[in-house]
Amino acid sequence: MRIPMRFTRLWRSLSLLSLFLYFIVFLFTGKLDPKVPYRYLIRPRAGRTAHGEASSGIILCLFEGAMEMGVSLIRELRCLGNKEIIQVHHCMNELSTRSQQLLRSIDDHIQIIDICEQAQRQNMFPKGVRPSDFQGYWIKPLALILTNLTQVVLMDADDVFLQDPASLRRLSGYTKTGTTFFYDRHVKLHNFLARRINGTPLLRHLISTFDYAQFGLQGPNPSEHLKRSLTYRYNVAHEQDSSLVLIDKSRAGKAMKILEYLIFHVRYELRFSWGDKEAYWLAFELAQQDYFFSPWGLSLLDSVPNGCLKKHPNTLCGSMAHFVPYELDTEPSQVLYVNGKALLEPHPAGRSPTAKVKLSRMYNPNPTHITPRFRRLNVDLAKQKSFECMDGLGSERLPQVFQAYLLRRRLHFLALSMDYLPSLNICQL
Template sequence: MDGSSTLVSRGGSDGLRRHDRDEDRRPLTPVRRGKVRRSMWCYALPLLVLVGVMYSAGRSSSARVEQSRAATTNRLNWQKKATAFKSEETSSSSLPRDKGIIMCMHNAAVPMGLSLVKELRCLGNHELIQVYHCFPEEMSDQSVTMLLQADDNLEIVDVCQDLVKRGVMTEDKAKQFRSWWVKPLAMYHTNIKEVLLLDIDDIFTRDPAVIRTTEGYQRTGTTFFYDRVLSSNEFFNQDVNGTQYLQLLLNEFDYAKFDLPPGASPSAHLDPKTSFAWKRQTSHEQDSSLVAIDKSRAGQAIDVLFFLITEQRFKREFSYGDKESFWLAFELAKQEYFFSPWGVGDISSSTNQDMAKHSDSLCGSIVQYMPVEDDTPEFLYVNGKALLDPIPGPVELLGKVTYNVLFNMSPTHLTPRQKRRPNGATSTDYKGGFPMECLVGFGADPLPEKFLPQLLRRRFFYFGIRMGVLSALDQCFPVAGIE
């Protein structure tokens, strides 16, 4: 890579990009450059505009919404509700469980999560949605009430309390899942057959259930997406006595414990000629902002997943957060799985002035394309809290993070669809450094016309919930560009 286009550490900003579930637990970490000064007015102005819009919508608040705002839910009576879920034994049989969606939330994440629930309904998805959390203190009665009264096909699942009650794990072990690690635990626990696990800051251009119609999913019952190619000597790429941890894990795994054939037999995904993970060129393989698994076709992978997240991760760290646990579980279970044929993309960061400074290198939130090999690229979704929340962390630390993870008011471009590859070099005159989120030299195409109207609608839902104007959820507000 050209020396003038060096990458600088993401310095904690990755937590903002990917793992919003911990937004009230982890402070923003300063980047390793000097302190950056900037005015907060660039974030206050769009916020004031949206406040005005929310006020107008609030005047039409319905009696149903007023009731939902005032109501409280007795946690002891959750299991008596048709829309509440405690365990497989007590769950309602009236809601179809052949296909469904799971999300993970805590109190601070509920507004963004509920805005995604509403957006999914507006996109035509009416599947069961299960909202997972870990122990009662993560989900207040107010949050429970808001969620259950906002959607009739939604369940709330305290996975940690349920597994402790059933003796599957101890309370101390369960407390280790009050983070992004609750995502694979939710995948293990859910009684939905064909599961879509979504991050709450995903912004979709169409119903994500379309994933199940693709060739890769129908063949394997899975769809995984790639993360950026980021090389470091850590996680599954760390060195253990001269051997890559990934290869050591495959060689030393107790296959007999799961009634699997003995010995390592790496899948085609780990082809030594093509796999960045196997060639030690990356320590990040999977982006877990959308994970699709048909559990009825997963073989021993779900049991292996449980082992990885409850035992193996405490012995040696194999992943930055939860994300590598899904594909590794299928790899170790010798179960066929499918990765998108396309690499990850980025959306342009207006705050970072990507297009003005380095128009071939975008640094915003992660973009994923439809995982099909055809002649017409289709932008499926962006995983980006920075597109929704004007204040991505503690106000006092906003001046210490890189521009590209701050509120992205008006993106204009996205990375063209292409095969996965490492960063290159910019062909522009830009001589500065690039935050780790940037895809350097990957190019830029204009965003589809329909995206900004959809983003505006999602922001409307989110701000309405944050402001207590729940009438914002009463309709889908079609605007130009949205069918």
């Protein structure tokens, strides 16, 4: 069977990239024996409470098929200067003994927790709810509820950071509320939060019928943030992107108990969310607890396979990205992170090479542009025609450091894929 020319070019590009990465590996680690167990960076002890337990840290949920992304993310966080405890959660033996040993060998501040087993020991699963229901998206809120950490940074394994996300705790939104959330796509669909229940949008139905009294609350009492939101005013289907969530549990009020109720009960009755993404802000809204969303809408990178810059440079369709959640227009426009599986995996989402995949989700070797920062509440919904793209919002160059950080992340990703672990030690490129 003849291979299409575009795949030949893609393969050639990937081969050249691999050769370049091999040169970097040899340059920095040529004298190291890849078979020798190696402990990479000895870091200062994480911040702890008076009782000796870490009070702040990162939660990362992994399974066997996400190890390359997870390990490379851990190394990226350390290269960015993060020194906190990293809790790796999995559900019902999703991580092999070998993978757990590997995680412990590369970092001195990693805790590995089978969170479903822990929940089962505490008899948290209602009748008819199985631990396996929490393999996938829903493991994240379960981990948040049960963690012994107080100030939590919850993230996805395919996040590519340009700054240490823990630094967001110093910004005004977090200091005021103990939360930082990020917006999802502003798409009007008759699904999820906008799905109709007896003629009423699901979001309004949930707010008006929720059992507030069970939690000692009077309601409904929708917040001003909710009443201004696109989901409430214009029936936009999605509000939150949960690829990065910051919560100070000590200031969450009743939100954690309501989050528990949402994930063990409500989600089985109302499919209010694609995966876990809406559960966090809804828990705070229903708990009548203040919370903070970054004012900036979701941005996208250009997708090279999709030909965004050539075909429609003002409409980008690649990986999702977010800016640092400063509140003022006068504060700098800085890219914080990209949620970019297509930047790391040659076949994103675990798809086989022969499966039909949208061009915007194919491996994206060298994105150069991003949707400029914009305020979500000011967006013109009439311009938004598609789900995959940010229609008519323009494009601007990514910061130059993005390419360097992405190259480093790919190097760490390939180091584990190729079982050449000494390359995980490289931070400076």
